[in-house]
Amino acid sequence: MPSSYAQVYAAWQKDPSAFWAEAAKAIDWVEPPRQIFDESQGPYGRWFPDATCNTCYNAIDRHVANGRADQVAIIYDSPVTDTKRTLTYADLLAEVSALAVVLQDFGVVKGDRVIVYMPMIPEALVGMLACARIGAVHSVVFGGFAAKELATRIDDAKPKLVLTTSCGIEPGRVVAYKPLLDAAIDMASAKPDAVLVLPRPQAQAIMIEGRDHDWRGLVDAAQAQGRSAPCVTVKATDPLYILYTSGTTGIPKGVVRDNGGHMVALAWTMKNLYGIEPGEVFWSASDVGWVVGHSYIVYAPLLHGATTVVYEGKPIGTPDAGAFWRVIDEYGVVALFTAPTAFRAIRKEDPEAKFLKVHSTKTLRHLFLAGERADPDTVAWAEQVLGVPVIDHWWQTETGWAIVANPVGLGMLPVKHGSPTVPMPGYDVQIVDEAAKPVPNGQMGSIVIRLPLPPGCLPTLWQQDDRMRESYLDDFPGFYKTADAGFKDEDGYLYIMGRTDDIINVAGHRLSTGGMEEVLASHPAVAECAVIGMRDELKGEQPCGFVVLKSGVTQSPLAIEKEIVQLVRDKIGPVAAFKIAITVNRLPKTRSGKILRGTMKKIADHEEWSTPATIDDPAILDEIAAALQFKGL
Numbered sequence: 001m002p003s004s005y006a007q008v009y010a011a012w013q014k015d016p017s018a019f020w021a022e023a024a025k026a027i028d029w030v031e032p033p034r035q036i037f038d039e040s041q042g043p044y045g046r047w048f049p050d051a052t053c054n055t056c057y058n059a060i061d062r063h064v065a066n067g068r069a070d071q072v073a074i075i076y077d078s079p080v081t082d083t084k085r086t087l088t089y090a091d092l093l094a095e096v097s098a099l100a101v102v103l104q105d106f107g108v109v110k111g112d113r114v115i116v117y118m119p120m121i122p123e124a125l126v127g128m129l130a131c132a133r134i135g136a137v138h139s140v141v142f143g144g145f146a147a148k149e150l151a152t153r154i155d156d157a158k159p160k161l162v163l164t165t166s167c168g169i170e171p172g173r174v175v176a177y178k179p180l181l182d183a184a185i186d187m188a189s190a191k192p193d194a195v196l197v198l199p200r201p202q203a204q205a206i207m208i209e210g211r212d213h214d215w216r217g218l219v220d221a222a223q224a225q226g227r228s229a230p231c232v233t234v235k236a237t238d239p240l241y242i243l244y245t246s247g248t249t250g251i252p253k254g255v256v257r258d259n260g261g262h263m264v265a266l267a268w269t270m271k272n273l274y275g276i277e278p279g280e281v282f283w284s285a286s287d288v289g290w291v292v293g294h295s296y297i298v299y300a301p302l303l304h305g306a307t308t309v310v311y312e313g314k315p316i317g318t319p320d321a322g323a324f325w326r327v328i329d330e331y332g333v334v335a336l337f338t339a340p341t342a343f344r345a346i347r348k349e350d351p352e353a354k355f356l357k358v359h360s361t362k363t364l365r366h367l368f369l370a371g372e373r374a375d376p377d378t379v380a381w382a383e384q385v386l387g388v389p390v391i392d393h394w395w396q397t398e399t400g401w402a403i404v405a406n407p408v409g410l411g412m413l414p415v416k417h418g419s420p421t422v423p424m425p426g427y428d429v430q431i432v433d434e435a436a437k438p439v440p441n442g443q444m445g446s447i448v449i450r451l452p453l454p455p456g457c458l459p460t461l462w463q464q465d466d467r468m469r470e471s472y473l474d475d476f477p478g479f480y481k482t483a484d485a486g487f488k489d490e491d492g493y494l495y496i497m498g499r500t501d502d503i504i505n506v507a508g509h510r511l512s513t514g515g516m517e518e519v520l521a522s523h524p525a526v527a528e529c530a531v532i533g534m535r536d537e538l539k540g541e542q543p544c545g546f547v548v549l550k551s552g553v554t555q556s557p558l559a560i561e562k563e564i565v566q567l568v569r570d571k572i573g574p575v576a577a578f579k580i581a582i583t584v585n586r587l588p589k590t591r592s593g594k595i596l597r598g599t600m601k602k603i604a605d606h607e608e609w610s611t612p613a614t615i616d617d618p619a620i621l622d623e624i625a626a627a628l629q630f631k632g633l
């Protein structure tokens with residue numbers, strides 16, 4: 001089918017308000033929007049300022065009312081616990097509305113925050129939707145973070161209540177959640193009133209009397225008494241959730257998502273970008289702790305009346321590299337969305353895709369990749385073994401949906417390996433130099449988006465309008481700074497080449513090297529340090545820390561390096577995947593004292609490097625190269 005992308009994008013450019021007013025018709029509003037955008041509110045404006053709605057109603061109730069009660073809403077497939085379960089839209093409504101009334105029993109009301117600290121089980125979605133139902137603001141924290149990271153988020157969000165479970169399961173390891181949560185609450189100054197704990201058979205949670213309660217018992221009791229909470233009307237501009245993401249310091253940024261704009265944007269993408277019809281099975285193999293999970297495991301598929309897959313497992317090892325094909329085969333998945341790392345892992349394990357002979361992927365129409373750069377090699381391999389188009393698309397926690405993509409539903413544009421294709425309606429993407437002047441096609445520059453950002457994108461950071469302006473809006477007036485660098489080609493295709501800040505991307509997980517440096521510097525033997533992201537065949541990047549020890553330290557460097565690796569695991573969490581610490585005598589710096597991390601990265605990546613003119617002592621670069629070589633890197 002010929003693509004209508006150019007016409008659709010042009011229609012948005014001509015009249016953005018009319019475009020989004022039309023898209024807003026996909027939503028059942030309490031009060032439909034009369035005004036589409038108000039530029040006077042918030043750091044850059046607010047969408048649908050006079051509308052009211054409820055996200056949970058749109059994700060569940062209306063489908064039950066409109067004939068989808070018996071359709072499966074959630075497929076839970078957990079190879080790590082050997083469990084499979086389905087919830088219909090009617091089941092989901094019963095679970096969510098009962099949990100919602102339990103939350104209300106604890107005094108949770110519109111605007112209160114609830115931390116959701118849950119692994120990939122259906123109750124994570126139930127918890128999020130129950131919050132949405134009563135207008136509470138959820139903040140999901142990924143299970144791979146350490147207690148300190150959780151404490152930071154608790155202190156920022158100040159939750160009235162926490163939803164958790166006894167454990168998560170990693171291959172070969174049960175991750176007890178409750179001790180981590182207890183430690184985090186001990187560390188935090190903002191103490192939640194209550195914790196609801198969902199018991200799982202793999203670990204028993206020790207309950208703290210007065211504060212901790214049995215989730216299952218309370219929900220069962222509410223259901224037995226026929227109690228449920230109705231949907232609470234909220235403003236389209238009220239927050240639906242806060243999702244913390246790595247910033248350039250150890251303090252994460254609380255990305256805010258509103259209710260109305262979020263629904264409109266996500267509903268638009270399901271049909272136009274992903275080409276999904278209501279009733280079809282859409283699988284996002286991510287985690288509810290990340291933005292991809294929020295948007296494409298939970299909200300978008302349910303808003304659209306599709307079936308979503310909650311997969312508690314890995315692409316390999318649970319039990320083998322055929323796991324993804326099995327799930328596609330078993331449930332008739334039509335579109336799979338994951339990070340390129342997952343495919344690199346499968347390819348490494350099964351380069352000839354032998355497991356595709358065991359399972360059929362005939363229902364699959366497209367594979368969507370995001371979260372990190374999709375290297376052309378991996379894309380080509382996936383195309384070849386699956387025999388379906390592989391669509392790279394580029395977005396961020398901040399935007400909540402794709403900035404640049406190949407819109408399947410509008411008719412695909414030709415794929416160019418290495419490019420996520422073209423800007424979606426809503427996004428005017430420019431490549432600029434430091435003075436915010438557009439650079440010619442083919443030339444690298446900072447990628448910026450002309451304001452306003454479209455519906456669904458962050459209106460601000462949680463209670464930090466100033467940090468929002470400072471982080472994203474001040475450097476290029478009139479534009480949102482993506483902090484990614486790249487270029488456009490002569491056809492308007494974008495190429496995303498890397499970050500302009502200290503963020504690195506490890507297995508599709510966004511991490512701050514600045515945050516890791518803070519941890520390294522807290523070790524008593526460390527005088528100074530630098531963390532870089534070095535290239536990794538599987539995870540894209542992996543962190544590598546260089547430390548200079550204080551004079552007079554008697555402990556062996558090897559012992560200190562081990563302690564540092566453990567310290568990052570304890571303070572940030574296993575997800576940081578910090579495994580390499582290297583002791584050096586000095587760090588390379590400019591004459592003004594700036595550490596030359598860029599050059600260090602080139603050396604670590606075995607790329608060609610030159611000595612910067614501003615360097616204080618060029619010999620130090622050779623010392624870094626020698627230290628890496630000594631470690632076999």
Ligand code: COA
Nearest residue numbers: 143144170175286292315339341342345371507508574575
């Ligand atoms: N809870 C607790 N620990 C977790 C966790 C969770 N939810 N998720 C990951 N971890 C741990 C892992 O067990 C691992 O611990 P280890 O150091 O003891 O081995 C560590 O964090 C690093 O995890 P990860 O970087 O994911 O590496 P991995 O070796 O476990 O798996 C892949 C590698 C490629 C299989 C895996 O990263 C993957 O499936 N990626 C898919 C992409 C994805 O989901 N991206 C999310 C955004 S779209």
Ligand code: AMP
Nearest residue numbers: 370371372373393394395396397496510
């Ligand atoms: P996150 O907020 O965790 O989704 O990470 C966002 C960052 O991941 C972006 O700013 C990019 O640096 C990177 N990223 C995400 N998707 C892509 C992609 N398709 N191509 C290149 N980089 C990507």
